[in-house]
Amino acid sequence: MWEIIKTSLPQLLAAGFKYTIPLAIISFFFGLIIALVTALIRLSRQRGAFMILKWIASFYVWLFRSTPLLVQLFIVFFGLPYLRIKGVLPHGIKLEPFTAGIITFSLNTGAYASETIRAAISSVPTGQWEAGAAIGMTRLQILWRIILPQALRVALPPLSNSFISLVKDTSLAASITIMEMFAVSQQIAAENYQPLLMYTLVAMVYAVFTTILSYFQGYLERVVDRQVNANNR
Amino acid sequence: MKLTNINKSFGNKNVLKNTTLEFPAGKTTVMVGPSGSGKSTILRSLNLLVMPESGQYDFDDHHLDFSQKVSNKDKLAIRQETGMVFQDYNLFPNKTVLGNIIEGPTQVLKQAKKEAIANAHNLLAKVGLADYGDAYPNELSGGQAQRVAIARALAMSPKYILLDEPTSALDPELELSVLKVLLQLAEEKQSMVIVTHNMVFAKHVADKIIFVENGEILYDGTPDEFFAPDNPNKRIKNFIASMTMENLK
Numbered sequence: 001m002w003e004i005i006k007t008s009l010p011q012l013l014a015a016g017f018k019y020t021i022p023l024a025i026i027s028f029f030f031g032l033i034i035a036l037v038t039a040l041i042r043l044s045r046q047r048g049a050f051m052i053l054k055w056i057a058s059f060y061v062w063l064f065r066s067t068p069l070l071v072q073l074f075i076v077f078f079g080l081p082y083l084r085i086k087g088v089l090p091h092g093i094k095l096e097p098f099t100a101g102i103i104t105f106s107l108n109t110g111a112y113a114s115e116t117i118r119a120a121i122s123s124v125p126t127g128q129w130e131a132g133a134a135i136g137m138t139r140l141q142i143l144w145r146i147i148l149p150q151a152l153r154v155a156l157p158p159l160s161n162s163f164i165s166l167v168k169d170t171s172l173a174a175s176i177t178i179m180e181m182f183a184v185s186q187q188i189a190a191e192n193y194q195p196l197l198m199y200t201l202v203a204m205v206y207a208v209f210t211t212i213l214s215y216f217q218g219y220l221e222r223v224v225d226r227q228v229n230a231n232n233r
Numbered sequence: 234m235k236l237t238n239i240n241k242s243f244g245n246k247n248v249l250k251n252t253t254l255e256f257p258a259g260k261t262t263v264m265v266g267p268s269g270s271g272k273s274t275i276l277r278s279l280n281l282l283v284m285p286e287s288g289q290y291d292f293d294d295h296h297l298d299f300s301q302k303v304s305n306k307d308k309l310a311i312r313q314e315t316g317m318v319f320q321d322y323n324l325f326p327n328k329t330v331l332g333n334i335i336e337g338p339t340q341v342l343k344q345a346k347k348e349a350i351a352n353a354h355n356l357l358a359k360v361g362l363a364d365y366g367d368a369y370p371n372e373l374s375g376g377q378a379q380r381v382a383i384a385r386a387l388a389m390s391p392k393y394i395l396l397d398e399p400t401s402a403l404d405p406e407l408e409l410s411v412l413k414v415l416l417q418l419a420e421e422k423q424s425m426v427i428v429t430h431n432m433v434f435a436k437h438v439a440d441k442i443i444f445v446e447n448g449e450i451l452y453d454g455t456p457d458e459f460f461a462p463d464n465p466n467k468r469i470k471n472f473i474a475s476m477t478m479e480n481l482k
Contacts, residue, residue, distance in 0.1 A: 141341075150327050
């Protein structure tokens with residue numbers, strides 16, 4: 001048993017550092033940008049043509065939260081090549097597995113995180129917007145310098161949870177041929193006929209990754225707490 | 234600073250009805266009246282945190298017609314000239330006391346940080362909080378927080394300071410520390426508009442008193458006449474008596 005662990009663990013870790021971690025970090029980065037933009041659109045008080053944008057943002061959040069991540073991955077990777085439009089997309093949209101993974105995970109994370117960010121921004125008292133406005137700050141200045149730092153403290157724990165979930169969810173990328181950690185464990189199990197050992201081993205590696213991330217989450221929360229000091233009077 | 238025929242409603246309730254008021258420069262105008270009478274709405278209209286539905290607003294060279302859209306440029310310019318102090322302070326909890334005070338000057342007026350900090354130290358000394366620059370708002374008492382809020386408003390060198398019940402969240406001892414600062418500002422001829430329920434303070438500090446009830450101006454004149462025992466307006470007499478608890482006798 002130890003021999004199998006000794007030979008397969010480096011392969012799993014290599015796949016983890018080459019695919020699992022980059023997939024999670026890059027997707028989370030883009031997911032956060034999508035989430036912030038979506039949350040701001042949905043919170044905006046603009047009317048008129050802007051309502052269309054609000055409707056699109058709401059539809060996007062609804063769509064990605066109400067369908068399984070695995071199905072989303074399949075649509076983007078296996079489905080989009082069949083999205084053929086004469087003259088515009090004669091060959092559909094063919095994506096590399098890693099790119100398809102990044103796009104799907106980013107959109108999925110963006111939908112969930114946008115709700116977290118929306119709630120966090122809403123939790124900052126209106127008085128903070130007013131205090132900024134009262135000294136002549138623009139809405140963008142107030143948002144960036146006053147509201148978001150306070151919202152960050154509220155959003156950090158749920159966002160960290162989303163990131164930890166995302167690390168585990170990247171195992172679904174195995175289904176679109178990305179050779180990340182879980183895919184490698186499947187491959188090794190098929191070769192050595194030790195599925196219990198291999199899947200337990202890969203589970204332990206995920207557990208170690210997420211435990212380190214949880215520890216880092218706690219540290220980050222303490223840092224933000226110190227800096228943001230958000231106990232409004 | 235003058236509001237002419239302004240109207241404002243929230244839902245079905247007409248909070249201000251054709252209100253016309255003038256706020257003289259270099260003077261302290263005190264607005265009194267029962268809760269929900271429209272005092273704060275008037276004050277917030279002066280800072281454009283509330284937009285009346287109709288009427289005019291003259292402030293220096295700015296002439297606003299509320300029945301038309303007020304430009305962002307006018308809005309920001311007037312807000313810079315009318316510092317607002319809120320009942321519940323609304324200090325930025327993510328910034329130190331110094332950070333709170335220099336935020337407007339550095340971000341809005343584009344003042345150099347060094348200059349803004351020097352000015353902030355002067356203002357903190359003025360409000361009796363010289364040693365509190367590095368403190369966070371949650372480390373301050375209510376009276377201290379409100380004095381920081383006053384310093385923050387003063388840092389923008391506004392023409393007017395608007396104070397919305399600045400001491401109603403404070404116990405009497407802390408209230409006194411804030412009132413002393415306001416008295417000092419009044420002596421320095423800082424233009425102020427104060428909404429308060431404290432009749433003793435109003436009598437002491439006001440150059441002009443406005444009494445508001447149900448969105449209507451029932452009195453607009455000198456404090457001497459307002460507080461005169463022979464004020465013919467029974468409603469005002471009753472109001473003063475209830476606010477100073479004379480009816481307990």
